[in-house]
Amino acid sequence: MTEATSLMRLRRVARPPAPSALSNALVFGWRAVLKFKHVPEQLFDLVMTPIMFTLLFTFVFGGALAGSPSEYLQFFLPGILVQTVVFNSVYSGMGLSTDFGKGLFDRFRSLPIWSLAPFAGLMVGDILRHLIAATIIPTIGLILGYRPEAGVLGVVAAFAMLTAIGFGMGWVFIVLGLLIRTPTTVMTAGFTFLFPLVFASNIMVDPSTMPGWLQAIVEINPVSLMTTALRGLMGGGASAADVLLALIAPVALTAVLAPMTLWLYLRR
Amino acid sequence: MVLATGRTVGSALKTAIGASLPVRRSSNAAMNEMLPSPQPAAASSAPEGLAISARGLAKSFGTVRAVDGIDLDVPRGMIFAILGPNGAGKTTLMRMLATLSQPDEGSATIMGHDLVAAPHAVRGAIAMTGQFASLDEDLTGRENLVLLSRLWGFRGREAKKRSDELLAAFGLSGAAGKQVKDYSGGMRRRLDIAASLIVTPGVLFLDEPTTGLDPNARKDVWNMIRGLAASGVTILLTTQYLEEADQLAARIAVIDHGRKIAEGTSRDLKAATGSGFLHVALADPDRRDEAAHLLETLLGQSVSRSAEGAELHVMAGTAQAANEALAALIAAGIELADFSMGQPSLEQVFFALTDRPRPSAELQEKKGTRT
Numbered sequence: 001m002t003e004a005t006s007l008m009r010l011r012r013v014a015r016p017p018a019p020s021a022l023s024n025a026l027v028f029g030w031r032a033v034l035k036f037k038h039v040p041e042q043l044f045d046l047v048m049t050p051i052m053f054t055l056l057f058t059f060v061f062g063g064a065l066a067g068s069p070s071e072y073l074q075f076f077l078p079g080i081l082v083q084t085v086v087f088n089s090v091y092s093g094m095g096l097s098t099d100f101g102k103g104l105f106d107r108f109r110s111l112p113i114w115s116l117a118p119f120a121g122l123m124v125g126d127i128l129r130h131l132i133a134a135t136i137i138p139t140i141g142l143i144l145g146y147r148p149e150a151g152v153l154g155v156v157a158a159f160a161m162l163t164a165i166g167f168g169m170g171w172v173f174i175v176l177g178l179l180i181r182t183p184t185t186v187m188t189a190g191f192t193f194l195f196p197l198v199f200a201s202n203i204m205v206d207p208s209t210m211p212g213w214l215q216a217i218v219e220i221n222p223v224s225l226m227t228t229a230l231r232g233l234m235g236g237g238a239s240a241a242d243v244l245l246a247l248i249a250p251v252a253l254t255a256v257l258a259p260m261t262l263w264l265y266l267r268r
Numbered sequence: 269m270v271l272a273t274g275r276t277v278g279s280a281l282k283t284a285i286g287a288s289l290p291v292r293r294s295s296n297a298a299m300n301e302m303l304p305s306p307q308p309a310a311a312s313s314a315p316e317g318l319a320i321s322a323r324g325l326a327k328s329f330g331t332v333r334a335v336d337g338i339d340l341d342v343p344r345g346m347i348f349a350i351l352g353p354n355g356a357g358k359t360t361l362m363r364m365l366a367t368l369s370q371p372d373e374g375s376a377t378i379m380g381h382d383l384v385a386a387p388h389a390v391r392g393a394i395a396m397t398g399q400f401a402s403l404d405e406d407l408t409g410r411e412n413l414v415l416l417s418r419l420w421g422f423r424g425r426e427a428k429k430r431s432d433e434l435l436a437a438f439g440l441s442g443a444a445g446k447q448v449k450d451y452s453g454g455m456r457r458r459l460d461i462a463a464s465l466i467v468t469p470g471v472l473f474l475d476e477p478t479t480g481l482d483p484n485a486r487k488d489v490w491n492m493i494r495g496l497a498a499s500g501v502t503i504l505l506t507t508q509y510l511e512e513a514d515q516l517a518a519r520i521a522v523i524d525h526g527r528k529i530a531e532g533t534s535r536d537l538k539a540a541t542g543s544g545f546l547h548v549a550l551a552d553p554d555r556r557d558e559a560a561h562l563l564e565t566l567l568g569q570s571v572s573r574s575a576e577g578a579e580l581h582v583m584a585g586t587a588q589a590a591n592e593a594l595a596a597l598i599a600a601g602i603e604l605a606d607f608s609m610g611q612p613s614l615e616q617v618f619f620a621l622t623d624r625p626r627p628s629a630e631l632q633e634k635k636g637t638r639t
Contacts, residue, residue, distance in 0.1 A: 010437040012499065016422055016467075030418075111419055112388050
């Protein structure tokens with residue numbers, strides 16, 4: 001009976017003035033930040049994976065691939081940034097799948113809010129992850145002797161490019177998160193798609209030693225185009241064409257998958 | 269097991285007799301009554317008008333018509349239950365009313381807003397607590413409420429104030445700073461309902477609010493629902509527990525295979541099935557066939573049995589006929605552990621309506637876990 005009586009004393013509250021779409025999106029962004037606080041394991045993953053990849057490739061394979069570890073680092077570092085950003089998008093998709101499984105999105109959908117606000121929140125989480133990775137990797141690189149020849153401006157441009165890549169790739173996992181009910185399946189499905197894309201590219205090695213048919217694939221692989229542009233931006237000598245080619249995939253993915261996301265979301 | 273079931277039937281009978289339903293209308297309304305008929309009790313606590321009015325709602329998934337043309341009228345301030353077995357279409361119906369799923373056919377207004385034309389306005393007037401706790405498990409209880417308060421448009425301090433009020437009202441102040449993944453099932457359910465009350469909703473949808481809860485937590489949730497209704501919130505709940513509908517709801521709609529097969533107060537439904545039910549519990553379950561045969565011959569009515577077979581239920585019609593039947597059983601040397609006369613239990617009504625002669629295994633199982 002205590003619940004009943006205390007509930008009857010609960011103040012009746014009327015609806016406050018409707019918040020803006022931006023306000024809704026920022027609340028979901030705040031949620032993404034809280035996730036970092038409450039799920040530190042995720043942060044560990046986020047920090048350790050790129051560090052391990054950088055060290056492994058530089059010191060274990062670097063000498064064999066490029067003559068010396070330091071020379072290889074100069075080649076490899078922009079590539080590992082692209083790889084990390086592409087892989088990092090998996091967290092959003094898994095989070096989305098978890099939220100749907102738990103019925104959390106049903107609550108969001110029954111609220112009078114901007115329909116796309118929850119996705120804006122996911123994007124905030126994504127961008128934070130990309131920024132963390134994009135800070136750690138060049139820092140390790142600098143310690144190991146990497147020098148961005150294009151200077152600070154080049155690095156800033158590279159950050160902007162990475163954010164655009166992350167934004168575009170993010171939709172892939174968001175769509176998978178909407179379609180697949182179990183978070184681990186989202187991860188497996190995503191990586192099945194991303195692994196060949198990342199390894200059959202120019203991230204790790206110069207494709208000139210690959211068989212001709214593979215070279216043809218690597219050349220048009222969007223991940224190669226992104227890596228080439230990023231190398232140019234950080235190392236100097238990027239052409240406008242490089243940058244535009246690198247942006248084709250993110251722009252196309254957004255154009256196709258953003259409306260698809262909305263459709264899938266509203267249909268459920 | 270026999271004893272345990274005996275208790276269940278005993279308590280069902282008590283409610284059937286009507287002792288716990290003092291505020292409900294006692295008129296002998298016909299079954300399948302489709303017209304809205306506001307209760308005196310509900311009318312006193314709510315303004316006039318309907319909270320929900322739906323006509324011909326239908327929704328198909330592939331070739332399955334999950335909801336097959338349902339009309340519903342729920343007066344403001346009432347607790348209204350939608351009762352039905354698993355797969356009857358309860359959740360689909362509720363999801364449509366809560367704007368989560370678009371109806372294929374039909375129309376509805378919720379608190380005066382058109383469901384299809386103005387879903388955003390409907391969302392502003394409702395709240396829904398789904399079957400599974402729709403909370404962010406990684407966040408604390410308080411953070412969950414603050415998040416939702418901000419989405420409703422409360423600013424920093426107001427959002428925190430409202431969250432703390434709700435935590436206190438639901439007895440969760442102590443657990444406010446704990447992550448929801450560490451909450452018990454009952455605590456989650458309380459927080460989930462609290463999350464639906466940030467802005468006092470016109471209509472609160474509760475989809476199977478006590479499924480999976482232990483008996484104590486279930487009683488808590490029932491008290492909560494009564495408290496909310498007393499504060500003027502219209503509540504539409506789905507349940508597969510007959511006892512829950514009987515205990516809480518002023519009106520019950522029974523649905524099966526996507527169609528409404530009956531509607532009325534718990535009394536209406538029982539009265540329509542007929543009063544003058546004789547319930548007997550046998551001391552020796554092995555003699556049930558003999559006893560059932562005797563009763564059938566004497567009363568000319570079919571006898572239904574509990575799943576374990578130790579109890580028999582039969583329409584006796586009059587007290588005198590019941591007396592004679594009992595005398596005949598005793599004369600035949602069939603010892604009775606218990607007997608009573610009264611209205612059918614809601615369970616019997618349900619099975620009569622859904623044309624299932626015996627409780628399905630599933631409902632029996634649910635009942636078994638409760639006793």
